[in-house]
Amino acid sequence: MGEPEAARDVTFDHLLELAASLAATGSRKILGITGAPGAGKSDLAARLASALAPGTVMCVPMDGFHLSNEILQARGARERKGAIDTFDDGGYAALLQRLRRQQPGDGTIYAPLFRRDVEESIGSALPVDAGVPLIITEGNYLLQDSGAWPLARQAMDETWYLGTDDELRRERLLRRHVVFGKTAEEARVWTSGSDEENAALIAASAFRADRRFRLS
Numbered sequence: 162m163g164e165p166e167a168a169r170d171v172t173f174d175h176l177l178e179l180a181a182s183l184a185a186t187g188s189r190k191i192l193g194i195t196g197a198p199g200a201g202k203s204d205l206a207a208r209l210a211s212a213l214a215p216g217t218v219m220c221v222p223m224d225g226f227h228l229s230n231e232i233l234q235a236r237g238a239r240e241r242k243g244a245i246d247t248f249d250d251g252g253y254a255a256l257l258q259r260l261r262r263q264q265p266g267d268g269t270i271y272a273p274l275f276r277r278d279v280e281e282s283i284g285s286a287l288p289v290d291a292g293v294p295l296i297i298t299e300g301n302y303l304l305q306d307s308g309a310w311p312l313a314r315q316a317m318d319e320t321w322y323l324g325t326d327d328e329l330r331r332e333r334l335l336r337r338h339v340v341f342g343k344t345a346e347e348a349r350v351w352t353s354g355s356d357e358e359n360a361a362l363i364a365a366s367a368f369r370a371d372r373r374f375r376l377s
Contacts, residue, residue: 168324168367168374168375169373169375170374170375170376170377171374171375171377172376172377173205173208176209176321176374176376177212180192180213180218180295180297181213183294183295183318184213184214184217184218184294184295185294186294187294188294189261189263189264189293189294189295189296190294190295190296190319191257191261191295191296191297191298191316191317191318192295192296192297192298192317192318192319192320192321193298193299193300193303193314193317193319193320193321194206194297194299194303194320194321194323195299195300195301195302195303195304195320195321195322195323195363195366196322196323196324196325196363197301197325197330197359197360197363197364198243198301198330198334198356198360198363199325199329199331199333199334199337199356200323200330201323201325201376202299202300202323203222203299205299205323205376206222206299207220209297210297213295216292216293217293217295218293218294218295218296219287219289219290219293219296219297220287220296220297220299221256221260221272221287221289221296221297221298222274222275222298222299222300223248223253223298223299223300223301223302223303224275224282224300225272225273225274225275225282225283225286225287226248226249226250226252226253226256226273226282227242227243227247227248227249227275227281228247228248228249229281229282230242230280230281233247240355242280243301243355243356243359244355244359245301245302245305245308250308250309250310250313251308251309253300253309254309254310254312254313254316255309256270256272257298257312257313257316257317258312258315258316260272260289260296260316261316263289263291264291265291265292266291268291269289269290269291270288270289270291271284271285271286271287271288271289272285272286272287272289273285273287274286274287277337277341278341280341301359301363302362302363302366303317303320304320304322304363304366304367304369304370305362305366306366306369314369319371319372320369320370320371320372321370321371321373322367322370322372322373322374323374323376324367324373324374324375325375330360331356334348334356335348335349
């Protein structure tokens with residue numbers, strides 16, 4: 162798309178119009194939404210999918226490619242789950258390339274889904290029909306330039322970087338960690354440690370996004 166837009170405040174309705182235009186092109190499009198942990202990526206993707214016409218959109222999150230807890234434990238990385246090296250970036254890139262090539266009449270492609278209640282990914286949990294014109298994928302590392310992340314980016318037609326007030330973002334993360342089983346102290350340590358390190362890495366890649374915005 163050329164040079165990225167400067168970050169600006171936008172309404173949900175504006176983003177819905179942009180997503181609808183991608184879905185209406187008549188061919189498979191992939192929209193990537195990225196941002197720091199707690200920025201609201203998953204919520205935005207879900208809202209867009211609910212607001213668009215039925216059968217025109219499918220969400221395929223990057224989080225389905227979390228490495229298993231068993232692998233992370235063996236590598237001594239369990240306490241950093243969510244860091245860039247705790248994902249199967251090659252698997253994610255390969256799936257997006259498959260989705261990019263999927264044509265009407267082709268068979269269903271099955272994607273994995275991350276379940277926060279069990280902290281593990283479930284394979285082949287998201288069926289993607291070939292007739293769905295728009296795939297929305299969201300996750301932390303869509304704009305990174307290491308490993309297989311650039312191959313994933315190549316499969317996307319457009320990328321959005323979602324900025325959010327840091328205080329609000331940290332409050333969301335604290336609540337999320339507690340809801341899914343951490344103590345208040347464990348949530349505080351994780352939010353101020355691993356989550357913040359990841360957020361800094363992600364923010365440094367924001368300039369690569371096609372559009373940068375804050376949802377007003």
